[in-house]
Structure formats: C-alpha cells, structure tokens
Amino acid sequence: MPKVLISDKMDPKAAEIFRQRGVEVDEITGKTPDELAAMIGDYDGLAIRSSTKVTKAILDAATNLKVVGRAGIGVDNVDIPAASAKGVVVMNTPFGNSITTAEHAIALMFALARQLPEADASTQAGKWEKNRFMGVELTSKTLGLIGAGNIGSIVADRAQGLKMKVVAFDPFLTPERAVEMGVEKVTLDELLARADFITLHTPLTDQTRNILSADNLAKTKAGVRIINCARGGLIDEAALKAGLDSGHIGGAALDVFVEEPAKASPLFGTPNFVSTPHLGASTSEAQVNVAIQVAEQMADFLVSGGVTNALNMPSLSAEEAPKLKPYMALAEKLGSLVGQLSHGALSGISVEVEGAAAALNQKPITGAVLAGLMRVHSDTVNMVNAPFLAKERGLDVREVRHDREGDYHTLLRVTVRTQAGDRSVAGTLFGNQAPRLVELFGIKVEADLAGHMLYVVNEDAPGFIGRLGSLLGESGVNIGTFHLGRRDAGGEAVLLLSVDDAVTSDLLTKVKALPGVKTAMALAF
DSSP states (O other): OOEEEEOSOOOTHHHHHHHHTTOEEEEOOSOOHHHHHHHGGGOSEEEEOSSOOBOHHHHHHOTTOOEEEESSSOOTTBOHHHHHHHTOEEEEOTTTTHHHHHHHHHHHHHHHHHTHHHHHHHHHTTOOOTTTOOOOOOTTOEEEEEOOSHHHHHHHHHHHHTTOEEEEEOTTOOHHHHHHHTOEEOOHHHHHHHOSEEEEOOOOOTTTTTSBOHHHHHTSOTTEEEEEOSOTTSBOHHHHHHHHHHTSEEEEEESOOSSSSOSOOTTTTOTTEEEOSSOTTOSHHHHHHHHHHHHHHHHHHHHHOOBOSBSSSOOBOTTHHHHHHHHHHHHHHHHHHHHHHOOSOEEEEEEEEEEGGGGSOHHHHHHHHHHHHHTTTOSSOOTTTHHHHHHHTTOEEEEEEEOSOOSSSEEEEEEEEETTEEEEEEEEEETTTEEEEEEETTEEEEEOOOSEEEEEEEEOOTTHHHHHHHHHHHTTOOEEEEEEEESSTTSEEEEEEEESSOOOHHHHHHHHTSTTEEEEEEEEO
C-alpha cells in the first residue's frame, strides 16, 4: 500500500480521499526541515501547502518518494530541478483556487479605485472626510493583464462584465485564444503605455522576475494602479514605492511580497498602498477544493499511474495509463536494447510511432525510451528524470508520428545517432500486451527481450549454430529462447539468445573466438 505524508495543515477531506483510494496517510505538520528529512524516507508521496520547503536536502533523504503534491498553484517552495533529477513527480492544483484568486484581484482593484481601506480607517476614526476620497470608475478603463492563463482569463471575464477594455501580454497567448477571451493581445510596452490598471497573473521565473522593473514602471501611464496577487518578485518593490511617492503611480495593491511573511516593508504606510497577507487562495471553498484535488491526483498516480497537473512530466490520465502501460514497457526495452548495443557518444535519438501507437499520447512513450536508454549508465533513472537528464546532456530528442499503415498493427521504432552512424530497432505488441522485437539494425528478427541475453552478429554459414550451442552446453549454460535473423543468405546474421544466468566475461571471450563471429555482447533486461 502506498504511503503519503501530509506535512502542512490541510482540509480533512484530503486524508479521507487518500484512505478511500487505498493509500495509507499520516498527517504530521509543523516539523522542522531536519525532522522532515529524518522521516521522509518512509513515504511514497508528500502532500504540502506553502509552509513545507521541499529542498534538495529533503529530496536526497526521500529514498522512496515518487510524488510531491502542492495543494495550490505556486510551487516556489519546491526545488523542481532537484525533484526532476531525483525522478520525483511534482504536481500542483492550478484550478482549485483560480476563482478565489481572480476575485481577490478584482476586490483589490475596487479597493484602489475607491480608496476603500483609507476611507474605512478615516471614517472609523470619526473624521468623515467625504471630500478627501475622490475615486475613479472602472467602467471604460483599460485593464492590462500580464499573464493570460487560467486566473488571468477569469479576471478578464470579470473585468469585461464591469465594462472595462482588456489588453493582455502573454508570450503563450495565441491570437485565436485572445479572440476567444475577448481581449487584445499586445506587447509589454504597449500594455504599460495604455493600461489604467495593471494586474499580474504569471509565475515567477527568470524571465518574469521584476517584470515591472524600475524601467518598466517608468513606461506606465501616469496615475496607473497596479495589483499583484500572483507572486512576490514580479515587481521591483523599491521602484514601486518611488513611483507611489512621486505620484506617477496612482495606487498599488499587493497580496504577495518578495519576502514572506512580510512583517516589515518600506511600502507599509505609503499613501495609496493596499496590502493583504497572501489571501489570494484564502476562502473556505478554495481550501477544500485544492485539498480534494491534490489527494485525488496523488492517489491516481500512486495507485494507477495517472499523471495530472505535473510540472515535470507529461500528463497521463488514469484512463490512459492502462492502455499505455504495455507500450511503455516495449519502449523501455527498446531504449535499453539500443543503449546497450550502441557504442560511442550519442548525439540524438528519434522515437517513431505508427499504427495504433500513433493514436496515443507519445510523451510517456518517449520518456520510457529515454529511461531505458539512460539506465545503462544510471540505476536511478526513470521516466520522470530521463527527459531532464537527456536535456542536461544535450541529447537531441525527436518525436515522429506516422499515419501510414505498416506491416504491423502497431509499431515503435527507436533510432539513435552515434559517431558510427544511425542505429535503429523496432518493436510491436503481440496481442496488444506482449512486447516483441521485430527489427534490429535493419535485420528482421522476432524476439522477446527479457532477463539475461546473448547478442551475436556472425557470418551466415553452415555449422555456426551447432558450434555455438555446443559451446554453451559445455559451459553449463541453459538456453531459454533462441532468435535468429539475417540480411541475406550467406551474409550477416544476428542471434539473440536468452539464458538462465548472466553471461560471464570468460564465456563471452569464448563466443567471440568462434569462427565467423563479428560481435558478441551480454545484455540484461
């Protein structure tokens, strides 16, 4: 039974779902990093909110960990590169608190437009300063979205309901999607120059850090009001204060800060500045939603192999997983075979699918090929970290999908580029379940790939099989299966033998010494 640790306070429904799905769960919160590192080795999954920091040190101690699930959107408290290298899937729940966060951004926009916090404080102090608080209408104003993903699109929809014009900057926003959202796709400079209100809805990356820098804030329209409910670090806070002090920026509302908890900030006390303590996802509905979603996603992965909302692995639904499982087994074996048989540095790999395989999600198949290929050099590689390791090593990975009809109902071909040229292997599934090799370096052959095997390339000549069989018999080696293929009569032939025990170096030397042998290698699957 898989075992999960919930290390941050979470709605009780999360633990209920884990248990209903057949996953053992412990709820232990408030542990120090050292205490968490000492206990994490017992768990297959770790469910967190924002308090737990999943650092490289924690991941190094997590000897059994397979998945980290963040109940929420932001995963800046998870070292994703370290998790990827370790082969740990990192998931979040990007939709569970989307509405809540979008509504908070709209609420802050209203607060800025009508100076609600200052007016409230003044009124409760008995001042009744009616003429002091002259707000602005949202109707007909231009809202600039920096980030037009899930939350940004909800904000755009709400803003349009308020009769605002919405412009959006997002490198991944297609013209078709912009039309569908009813927004105008613009450059960042255009947005800065035109927007009366700017709201940020983008993750914090090297590309987005300080996207509202001092230079970019200087490009904004005089009197602009800025809202950030996304991530601290998207705005240069010192430059923001300078803009507020000068009056160029008409107001700012931050729910997030560079350093949190933000118990001291030069922005505090600045006129026309509103702040909240990271409340974007803080509604009872959102807390329940993200807890349920993270538990369902992690349970699907640990029990059935389904992958949803993963940040370092292609998504794979629980329905897809059983269909893809035999293909992934075939893919891993082909990757392992070509990895063991290819000599010299690899510069690239191509994964081709045709027939029934062409209708499937190819990303997990490619991940399985890379895992098999790279397991020759590492016993900790899996389909999660294999693409990461391949990219790290500069391996050019290509995916090809063929709609053509071939000799087989379904076919998977793996080709590697080496200094010695291209090397290609192909396989299929018998009965849609059993992996079978059908081509090896251009030679037709039908073979199982399992256990210990002996690979031999030899001259096709009478008597060779007898000599090899006699040698194996004299050496006490029992043959399990025997597979033979050749290019032409009298040409080059290939043999794949499965044997009961590992092929020793002494036996391999004797096989290589047989007349007609060109190559002999021991393989393991």
